[in-house]
Amino acid sequence: MRFTSETSSDGVREQLFTLDEIPGETSSETPGKTPGGIPGVLWTPVGVGGTRPLILIGHGGGRHKRAPDIVALARRFVAECGFAVVAADVPAHGDRPEDAEYDRIARENQARVEAGEELAPLIAGFQALVARRTVPEWRAVLDAVQELDHVGAGPVGYWGVSLGCGLGVPFVAAEPRVRAAVLGLGGASASAGSAARITVPVEFLLQWDDERVPRAQGLALFDALASAEKTLHANPGRHGELPEFELDSSVRFFARHLR
């Protein structure tokens, strides 16, 4: 894990890093390494050491680890709860190189949608493919970050909607360190199988007028979660119009479950 920059403002320290070694992951050129490494960002409270809860945020499709909404939410978790927060670029996003296979699939899917195929199953298939890389990558990010003195091996939360849900559901299902998760803007066709293996508390966000995820698909994904405590928050509006007060609710949710 190499730190490449560090800044602080308003009590929040932001460290950019690159993680080179991904256990179990191989690229064709360099076994055990991911090409260019995984670029990530870690936010922690300024000047406070010791173990603390850690939240991993999964960014949305076409976005990246430092998208403005991710940064704003991460800073709230640090400032209001004293948590550490980490985010990493998903393959072919942010500072990571393009991926010829993903590009090919995206082009094929585009052609299939234009030929009249449904979008949701295509998104689902693509997210499942990407998750096969992000699940081990994110586990490696947790391993590395939890070795730092100012993070430590505390309870872990996961926050991710849209692509961050499609990748987050298999991650949360696979990773026993995750004790609570905010998920949403995703559908059952992508994730119902993994969702049935999730048993930690989940707050699930659904946009009632989502133009990308059919309402029944979102309700079915919530239904598929095996968690004894799960709560669905549905609000009017399109895929990108999550109301601001749901972020307040995310902060309270993690404060309740990770502290």
Add this chain to the structure above:
Amino acid sequence: MRFTSETSSDGVREQLFTLDEIPGETSSETPGKTPGGIPGVLWTPVGVGGTRPLILIGHGGGRHKRAPDIVALARRFVAECGFAVVAADVPAHGDRPEDAEYDRIARENQARVEAGEELAPLIAGFQALVARRTVPEWRAVLDAVQELDHVGAGPVGYWGVSLGCGLGVPFVAAEPRVRAAVLGLGGASASAGSAARITVPVEFLLQWDDERVPRAQGLALFDALASAEKTLHANPGRHGELPEFELDSSVRFFARHLR
């Protein structure tokens, strides 16, 4: 409005009252009066005068104005927000006399369910009948309570689930003083028409495994609300198993909208 008793504890003053005159309501015996009056209870902060937000709570079926869950919630609104809270017994509930017409309908409905009819439409019809009395009664309660120096004519909220939703939806639709409402555990067959006239912010509670209100009915009632801001909170569990953290959410919801 006659006050019949007053107690205080932990900074919360509780006054029992009877409201005799209901404008526009007539009983067969005494025009302009409701037999025995409407028994109510008012909670306010001890020793603090002046206008404040007021929340009217509608109790559940077979319950009454001082059911333990109602009292606990009312005391939270007073202690945590400084609000006034009022509740009144629904006809044929609590300290109100039995009603021969309601009894007859209840017996008929019981027989129809035993003969294989669906329960939900029967509940819907009954609640619509009761709402024809409670809407003017609750408006009269607001009139009377808002004339008191320690309540005043501030913004009004409504909280009611189950029967409190069936009666609350037509009340909130009819009463412009209500600026925000928590509703839930009710279905569209009872209330969709009135719901379409509600435009204030609503937090809507749904129990995912409700044995009395089919899930699709609850979702359809949320869908029918015309409010630009409405948020559905769905949780696993049966009709009576609303999780405690939803009451925290109700407190925050009214603090945000009425203060």
